[in-house]
Amino acid sequence: MSTPTITPSPLDRTAVQARVEAALDEFLGDKAESAAAAGLPADVVDAVRSFLFAGGKRIRPLFCVLGWYAGGGGEPTDAVLRTAAAVELFHAATLIHDDIIDDSDTRRGQPTVHRAVADRTRAARDHGAATRFGAHAALLIGDFGLVWSQELLHTAGLSAAQMAAAAPILDVMRTEVNYGQYLDLTTTGQPTHDLDRALEIIRYKTAAYTVQRPLQLGAALTGAGPEVAQALSDYGQPLGEAFQLQDDLLGVFGDPAQTGKSNIDDLREGKHTVLLALALRHATPDQRAQLDTLIGNSRLTEHEAARCRQILAATARPKVEQMIRDRWLQVQRTLAHAPFPPTAIAGLRSMADAVIARTS
């Protein structure tokens, strides 16, 4: 149970990513071996592995490790890295289910799990049956991811005290992201100018889940107290909101070749994003009528999508960009007074810049 001993500096994101990936690879290797020994199909492990290694920025593991540094931890142990890897595996499971719900065809530039399974089975089934089979297999593959992330966590080698500190944060995190997904589902297709609800979705679905909780998890593993947890929250919440606001912009204005995902799906589904809420709020009556007709139309053409982008760019994009900048400034103010070691501050500052400036 050893992972390669690459030594990361707090800012060496590549090294952290490599150690997380090694932990995932080792865990899935064990799962593949036991499946083979029991005569069970290899496709479950293969699907989870392909999904995990098709890409992904490992942003939650990186924040987990940064939380560890912020709490005063030194060189992160293998147990910390495996805990971070467990969060990444949980995330993969969440995305596999999310792709079913959004009926997305691609993720990380590859076919989504449900789509890949459906495509493989089209020779043997009619179109509708293959599509259903793909969704149902992916549902189960996501369930495997959820239970395996739990197994990876409690075989990570954490002490009983670390487990006890980590568990409540993970419980809150998992409930929050599920509520975020649920709010997302129930509002999709019925976007309104309700900015508060759009921000609430962001907070549950991303700000807490992607940034704040992984940071607090890492800090909890050092035994850090509430002052550190609070400062990480003051850093993580605005940064997480900025991350999702940026994601919403990329989901409409991004280049699929760079982001690895469609820039038309959000419009076709009618995602209740801050971008759209602001557009509906500030549109002229004519623009608003056009948005009402076009957004949420599952057969939206590229030409109609371009028209949507024009209206969104004119009415809301600069406002969203301003919101991102405001949050970035809030992050800077937090870091100026945060009770973290200098290396942690440097790492957190560099992650914040990367999150804000990202194009994929």
Next chain:
Amino acid sequence: MSTPTITPSPLDRTAVQARVEAALDEFLGDKAESAAAAGLPADVVDAVRSFLFAGGKRIRPLFCVLGWYAGGGGEPTDAVLRTAAAVELFHAATLIHDDIIDDSDTRRGQPTVHRAVADRTRAARDHGAATRFGAHAALLIGDFGLVWSQELLHTAGLSAAQMAAAAPILDVMRTEVNYGQYLDLTTTGQPTHDLDRALEIIRYKTAAYTVQRPLQLGAALTGAGPEVAQALSDYGQPLGEAFQLQDDLLGVFGDPAQTGKSNIDDLREGKHTVLLALALRHATPDQRAQLDTLIGNSRLTEHEAARCRQILAATARPKVEQMIRDRWLQVQRTLAHAPFPPTAIAGLRSMADAVIARTS
């Protein structure tokens, strides 16, 4: 965090069920309160609660408590009952997902979760959109069940030693049931006379998950050693197989008014059951041709289902009933020499009788 202090004897199934339900009720009450405090929709907790309290025999919690007695535990503590309740919550989540995969309309005599959600939303969406929304909401509601079962487990009040003993059993159990579901999915609609594969599905999907692992979980909480675990396996595996064989019979020959579930869905889906494998093996060419045409036809009429039942009754039902009796005898032989206290033996014997004789 107290549950009512009803004192169960090892055979008092009603008392155990009541304590498990009290633990679930309390946990979900806390979840409802925090959702309300955060302005989150109440429907997630409501859906999980309705599903859990629409019925269910609490068979896994009962086996968990019986395992505790078998390991020499005395009166089960609240922590043991909460652990048993966590298994029941995991099971509810698994069933919610299973019902999506099987496209089942009813469970426990009530609309399934995805169906209930779809029905509630039909006024606002067209038929297809409402059906998809129901499936997607139920997928997330099942995910809530999965993560909440984990939270209920590690807030159950177990000692660190008990947690360490329980975790590997739960990991194995969760992986096994997922593989069982996966095998079930990949073979459904393509039933064959492959009896070994049908038995393998039963072992993963039910024998281990419903009987053997819950028993071993309860025993692990007492600190019992491998001899007890082995004897529980020798009891649990055949009993679990008998349980599923009985379930397959009820799924075809049962009275929906008593079982609370359809007696035609398995035929329409073409479930790869032992019953069907044996029928395909022992049918005359004419019977086999009829089964090949009828089984797996999603529009099977009641009249055609009656024809299937006739053929299955003539070719396979007595053989399945004999398999159930063989397993029951194996259970009796194990109990005659098992290293369990007399009260545990009595409880295990009575559960075995109830499982074999059940009509619902």
